[in-house]
Amino acid sequence: MKRKRKWMIALGFLILVCGGYMAVSAGNEAAVSNHISTGIIDIELEEHQIKNGKEAKWQDNPLLLPGADVSKIPRIHNRGSDCYVRASIGFRDLAVDLERHIYGLGGSWVKKSDGYYYYTDILKTGESTDLFKGIQIPANFPQEAEGSAFHLDISVDAIQSQNFTPDFSSGMPWGQVEILKCEKQGPYQITSYTPGTGRIFQVEYRGESDSLFINEEDFFENFPVLMPGDVYSDSAELRNNSEKEMELYFRSEVSEKQELTEEVELFITVETDGNEKMLYKGPLKAESLSENRLLAKIPKSGQGKLSFTVTVPKELDNRYSAEEGQVKWIFTTNPKDSGLPSVRTGDFQRIGIFLAAAGVSLGLIVIIMKRKKSNETNHRYSH
Template sequence: MKRKRWIAAGIISTCLFGVSGTYAYYQDTVSVRNHISTGDINIGIQEYEVKDGKESLYADPDGRLVLPSQKISKIPRITNYAQPCYVRVKIACTGEMLVLSEQDISGMPEAWIRAGEYYYLTDPLDTGESADVFQTVTIPEEWTETSSDQRLGITISAEAIQSDNFTPDFQSEQPWGDQETELCVHEQDGTVMEVQKSYQTMMVSYEGTARNLVAVPEDFFTNLGTAMPGDSLSDTAAIRNTTDTEAEFFFRTEIPGELTEEERELLEQFQLVIQKEGTMLYSGTLGAETLQHPVSLGRYQPGEEGSIHFTLTLPAKLDNAYARRETSVNWVFSVRGEEEEIQEPGPAIQQLTAPKTGLTDPFVAVPLLLAGLAAVSTWILERREEKFGSKLPNLP
């Protein structure tokens, strides 16, 4: 009877092995390199004059002879070479004995107002835009021969402050408040460049039968532009699953190993907030180590779409030491999607020749054939036991 039980167990085990199967999971990863830079305030001042009806650069910068009551064409022009800004100027007249007064300066546009010791331009200057301070200077008629051979000078000091995230109070004696002026050093010549931009849609997509994870464009910060102190820059990236199975998306960051110390410092200045449909996923610095571990963006059913919203903020009190810097960070997206069920073969079984029964699937035909052989063997053993009793001869 022990043989019967062993053979029967073998038949059941073989049948179970033949129909086993598993689910496999597909994984893919894609990385985008995001670049972000800080802006700058850069203005320049140049003097012009109108001579014979034509405007040209002011000649004789070292001085020229003038006469009492003479009106001189002198046009100080301020040009903005960087981010939009407000400007103010301080006009100082110097001389050995005599000095000019405000009444001797004319042609100042109405957009300029006097507050304290400065003249403030009430309209911000856009990138590449210029503003004239005044047009002419008149030598006082009371200056007689006793004033001859004396030197007279006009010094114009111009300062600028970003217009983004800043609102002057032009009704106040200090329209710019207690803002401190810092020296900003520029390495370039202040060339004005026009940049045309178009909005690009951000998307992370788990694609169809190929089961590839795709991210477009290659830089998710491309729409944000240049950041100025106090800026809050936002954008949205779509997430979608176009496969026929459920998929879970993950997100993490990588700090490029080739970043300099200054670039890493700038990453720490940016505050990053990531939300998924109103749910907070992360809030901290752009270079935080905690983001270097995968964060789930959720499970998406076949054909489902969603989005993540991210915001970068730069502190309003960031000083000129961080002007015109650039840094970058890698955003790594990954997906784990469930494949369709696949059948796994059992242990290797020697193929046996058997009469055709219409069953062509080896995982069904082979176990049934083995079961049939086992049944025949059992019948033979029972017949021999009935014939010979307990004295069962050895089988060959």
């Protein structure tokens, strides 16, 4: 019986040691979650009028008389990313050309030979612009048109301003573009197209603690909201603060199906000792990067550089508007090549805690059993 108790105590001690080791070894692996998001082109057309000296919502079917001044203000709101806008104006069921009697056309609006009115400025996120202010019904409005109803049709298109340059000297400033319907309906978060914060990213190995450290949570932090045709690059410093050569390994994970990560292109290079090599070129969702591969051998007290470029295809359509994607990059100095399933840093810590708790529990069971056995023995001798 003594042997059994000794074996159980030894087993509990072993579990405690293993748990502690696994918790510490987690420091050899560090991960960063990179996020990307795309912008959206989304405009809204509202109509207003001046009534009793105040602006109000437009009311249909006003009674129009020859010489009347009709207050009508078509207003375009930009609910999405920065864009260019254009508008078409057409009167239906009317023999008279009233388009030339429109007044208050803004100075940034020009009509081109393709029939569209183009706004020559960029309409920024959250901004609005008025197409015109009203219509002056001519005093010589023909009598045959009196008593009839007519309609004014206004349609508005928008196109991204990023990676697109209209030719306003041309009769077709936008060329042969295909206008697609915005498929996303709010609410969604819109971020203006602005540069990133200029953060410097680092992956550092500290020999005294045999641990990896990453100084930021997102290596794509400097990237703005991406639009079709965008190309953005950044880099991360690789530092070896130890007195031995460090082998740094790399893999990536995409936790769930994300169509955006299958469309965006990723290009990764690594540089050490003045030599640069390509690590990967392909979709951001990289199946070939799911297993650990050697990223670089960094000499003692040395450093390298990881460079990465993200490219959004020009052909990316409205299906990917206001979409988000995420890919996790995992760095390690001690890849698991045993064929066992890969364990993430957080899993190491949880396993260590679990095994440590199991060891403590087993130790308590041994103590309880020992006390119980002692009590049983004392009871037997008392009789």
